[in-house]
Amino acid sequence: MIVAENLTKKFDEFLAVDGVHLNVAAGQVLILLGPNGAGKTTTVRMLTSVLHPTDGTARVAGFDVIKEPERVRASVGVLTENHGLYRRMNALEYLDFFGSLYGMPAVERRKRAAMLLEQFGLAESSRRRLGEYSKGMRQKLALVRAMVHNPPVLLLDEPTSAMDPESSRMVRDAILSLRSDDRTIVVCTHNLGEAEVLADQIAIIRRGKIISYGGLAEIKRRFLGDPQFEVRFAAPLASRPVLSDKIVITGIGPDWIHYRTAQPARHNPDVLRSLMEQGLQVVSLQEIGQSLETAYLEAVNQVPEEGKHD
Amino acid sequence: MIEGIHPVWIIARREVRDQFRDWRIIFPIVGLTVLFPFLMNFTAQQILDFARDYGADIVGERMVPFLMMIVGFFPLSASLVIALDTFVGEKERGSIEPLLNTPLKDWQLYTGKLLAAIVPSLTGSFLGMAVYLGGLAIQRVPLPELELTLLIIVLTIVQAVVMVSGAVVVSSQATSVRAANLLSSFIIIPVALLIQGESILMFWGTYATLWWAVFGMLVLAVLLVRVGLAHFRREELLGREIDVLNFRWGWRTFRRQFTGGAANLHDWYFKAVPAAVGGMRKAVLIITIFAAVSIGIGWAQFQRFPLEIPAADMGSRLSQVINLLPTLSAKPMLLIWLQNLRVQVIGLILGVFSYGILGIVPILAGLGISGYLVALLANNGLPVWTAIMAFLLPHSIFEIPGLILATAAVFQFGIMIATSDAEKTIGEVAISALADWAKIMLGLVAPLLLIGAAIEAWVTPQIAVMLLP
Numbered sequence: 001m002i003v004a005e006n007l008t009k010k011f012d013e014f015l016a017v018d019g020v021h022l023n024v025a026a027g028q029v030l031i032l033l034g035p036n037g038a039g040k041t042t043t044v045r046m047l048t049s050v051l052h053p054t055d056g057t058a059r060v061a062g063f064d065v066i067k068e069p070e071r072v073r074a075s076v077g078v079l080t081e082n083h084g085l086y087r088r089m090n091a092l093e094y095l096d097f098f099g100s101l102y103g104m105p106a107v108e109r110r111k112r113a114a115m116l117l118e119q120f121g122l123a124e125s126s127r128r129r130l131g132e133y134s135k136g137m138r139q140k141l142a143l144v145r146a147m148v149h150n151p152p153v154l155l156l157d158e159p160t161s162a163m164d165p166e167s168s169r170m171v172r173d174a175i176l177s178l179r180s181d182d183r184t185i186v187v188c189t190h191n192l193g194e195a196e197v198l199a200d201q202i203a204i205i206r207r208g209k210i211i212s213y214g215g216l217a218e219i220k221r222r223f224l225g226d227p228q229f230e231v232r233f234a235a236p237l238a239s240r241p242v243l244s245d246k247i248v249i250t251g252i253g254p255d256w257i258h259y260r261t262a263q264p265a266r267h268n269p270d271v272l273r274s275l276m277e278q279g280l281q282v283v284s285l286q287e288i289g290q291s292l293e294t295a296y297l298e299a300v301n302q303v304p305e306e307g308k309h310d
Numbered sequence: 311m312i313e314g315i316h317p318v319w320i321i322a323r324r325e326v327r328d329q330f331r332d333w334r335i336i337f338p339i340v341g342l343t344v345l346f347p348f349l350m351n352f353t354a355q356q357i358l359d360f361a362r363d364y365g366a367d368i369v370g371e372r373m374v375p376f377l378m379m380i381v382g383f384f385p386l387s388a389s390l391v392i393a394l395d396t397f398v399g400e401k402e403r404g405s406i407e408p409l410l411n412t413p414l415k416d417w418q419l420y421t422g423k424l425l426a427a428i429v430p431s432l433t434g435s436f437l438g439m440a441v442y443l444g445g446l447a448i449q450r451v452p453l454p455e456l457e458l459t460l461l462i463i464v465l466t467i468v469q470a471v472v473m474v475s476g477a478v479v480v481s482s483q484a485t486s487v488r489a490a491n492l493l494s495s496f497i498i499i500p501v502a503l504l505i506q507g508e509s510i511l512m513f514w515g516t517y518a519t520l521w522w523a524v525f526g527m528l529v530l531a532v533l534l535v536r537v538g539l540a541h542f543r544r545e546e547l548l549g550r551e552i553d554v555l556n557f558r559w560g561w562r563t564f565r566r567q568f569t570g571g572a573a574n575l576h577d578w579y580f581k582a583v584p585a586a587v588g589g590m591r592k593a594v595l596i597i598t599i600f601a602a603v604s605i606g607i608g609w610a611q612f613q614r615f616p617l618e619i620p621a622a623d624m625g626s627r628l629s630q631v632i633n634l635l636p637t638l639s640a641k642p643m644l645l646i647w648l649q650n651l652r653v654q655v656i657g658l659i660l661g662v663f664s665y666g667i668l669g670i671v672p673i674l675a676g677l678g679i680s681g682y683l684v685a686l687l688a689n690n691g692l693p694v695w696t697a698i699m700a701f702l703l704p705h706s707i708f709e710i711p712g713l714i715l716a717t718a719a720v721f722q723f724g725i726m727i728a729t730s731d732a733e734k735t736i737g738e739v740a741i742s743a744l745a746d747w748a749k750i751m752l753g754l755v756a757p758l759l760l761i762g763a764a765i766e767a768w769v770t771p772q773i774a775v776m777l778l779p
Binding site: 048050070071078080084 | 317320321324328331332400403404405406407408409410411412413414415544545548559
């Protein structure tokens with residue numbers, strides 16, 4: 001659904017996006033992570049044919065971003081960083097305006113607007129001037145605008161940035177519900193918890209380059225090493241347990257040990273068996289959660305920060 | 311086609327509706343539409359009565375259409391404010407990007423915005439004029455003639471289109487509303503001067519000239535819309551944030567175009583300069599045609615403005631010229647050269663502010679006068695070819711090609727500004743066109759004019775003395 005090859009954008013002498021490759025299939029959610037100014041917004045703008053790539057190509061929903069910009073934009077719903085609504089319009093007028101720009105028939109526009117406003121808890125405020133909306137309500141309406149024409153590709157820049165926890169949850173659930181076999185979603189976010197919930201793929205961008213790209217587990221493994229496990233015992237350990245050469249014990253406490261393994265499915269049963277053979281009573285064995293935040297910070301701190309790219 | 315226009319209508323309708331919800335726009339439009347015409351009615355009645363008391367009825371009669379023009383013009387001031395805000399205002403409010411992400415084509419978005427800025431103020435103008443004329447009818451003041459009324463209406467429309475299309479160009483290129491407002495003086499001042507000129511013509515009663523003004527503004531309006539569309543860039547609207555003149559960038563752009571990538575002077579002269587001339591072949595052809603036509607027009611003007619030179623005077627006047635231009639004296643030659651260069655610079659300045667159009671005025675005037683001069687000599691007993699050989703040909707062989715090249719470079723400036731270039735901003739296009747002009751001036755025009763000036767000062771008068779009886 002989204003294929004980008006060597007996507008590059010230069011503003012005069014400044015290289016904002018440097019040879020980005022993406023391949024996001026239908027039904028997948030790609031999270032773009034990166035520090036402020038890393039090139040996320042510029043990448044999204046190229047994927048919507050608003051910015052013209054200096055080099056490289058991209059196809060979105062089957063259309064070429066350079067040769068078929070109108071068809072690309074018709075297939076994409078975009079939540080922009082600045083949602084900038086028209087303050088003197090109400091929500092129904094606003095959605096009707098954008099729906100008509102996407103060529104939707106009047107009946108469908110009204111039906112879809114009513115449905116989305118209801119889903120996002122804005123139905124009661126649908127006739128209020130948008131200038132009277134709170135920041136969170138505006139953000140939700142901007143998201144509704146991005147979805148009004150039911151596009152096969154959604155590009156969402158900070159979809160929950162101004163929202164309270166309840167609204168954030170609602171939007172996250174909405175994004176998850178929008179994930180379907182024939183829709184691709186790209187989300188730019190700084191909220192790593194949100195990224196963990198939503199991501200099928202993660203791309204970490206810094207200084208215009210993708211420095212890491214893959215599934216959540218893959219990213220974590222790349223930057224934090226193999227998964228880590230904790231074994232808790234019924235009684236304090238008398239001596240250091242002996243495990244196979246392939247298992248690296250990373251920590252040891254009075255009644256617990258931590259270890260890493262590249263192949264947990266194969267090695268964890270062996271570990272359990274070995275510990276029990278040594279007469280140790282195992283209470284629990286569980287994976288120690290390695291946060292995406294730690295992996296992300298590890299990734300972006302590998303090279304010192306130099307410049308901003310958005 | 312209708313499908314293509316539909317989005318234009320959607321954009322325009324939303325904008326117009328939005329404007330009519332803003333009291334800051336409504337109030338002045340209503341004020342200028344309803345209240346101001348009544349004031350003008352009162353003024354017209356007072357002036358008519360006053361003028362009649364002193365037997366100056368004509369002053370009153372001319373005042374009635376003049377006030378109608380003013381009533382129609384005032385609501386247009388609101389259109390300037392609306393148009394200046396069109397793109398850059400939305401950019402500042404952050405609402406432009408969602409619009410740019412829709413499948414609208416550039417021309418649809420641009421035209422929609424343009425219409426939205428023109429329609430409300432023009433509606434205000436028409437209402438104002440209607441109220442004014444209605445008031446005159448009630449007061450039994452004679453209404454302007456039908457043709458004059460039509461002229462004022464058309465004049466108002468083209469003024470609105472010129473102002474709005476100019477302001478929309480500014481709005482789509484400016485980086486902030488503040489910058490757009492500052493740049494708006496480039497619209498307000500010329501339009502104010504234009505209104506003054508129109509007022510003079512209206513009092514003078516030379517209505518035919520006003521139709522020419524309508525035609526001129528129509529051309530300007532078309533050019534402005536064309537320029538706006540040619541340089542409208544979604545990317546530029548989102549990209550530029552900083553209101554700072556970047557002299558270093560400007561100089562780099564100028565130098566790159568001026569040198570044309572030449573490594574040394576030889577390359578520049580034999581590759582970069584010919585390449586620049588090659589790039590403006592069509593402009594050269596057009597200017598050559600204009601030059602030929604202007605000579606013909608100059609020739610024809612002799613019939614309207616005949617002059618007689620007594621045969622005895624011819625010789626004594628030539629002797630005076632020879633005394634003024636002693637052979638090999640540098641001063642007269644340099645004066646002629648500098649004068650010709652100065653005219654080219656004036657042509658450039660005129661051209662820059664008129665998309666190259668007024669840049670052709672100096673060559674038209676110069677060659678028109680030459681045509682008249684030849685006709686004058688021919689009608690005073692000198693054979694045409696002798697007149698040409700004696701007074702023009704020796705130096706014109708060098709000067710006229712130089713003038714044509716310089717004028718073509720100015721004309722090319724206008725063509726480049728009005729032509730879409732996906733790779734360059736309007737600023738880059740303008741700087742590149744100026745660099746081309748400078749390249750042609752320095753490489754070809756200045757040397758040609760220098761040779762021409764030397765011949766004109768030192769050789770032509772001698773030939774004239776030899777050939778004249």
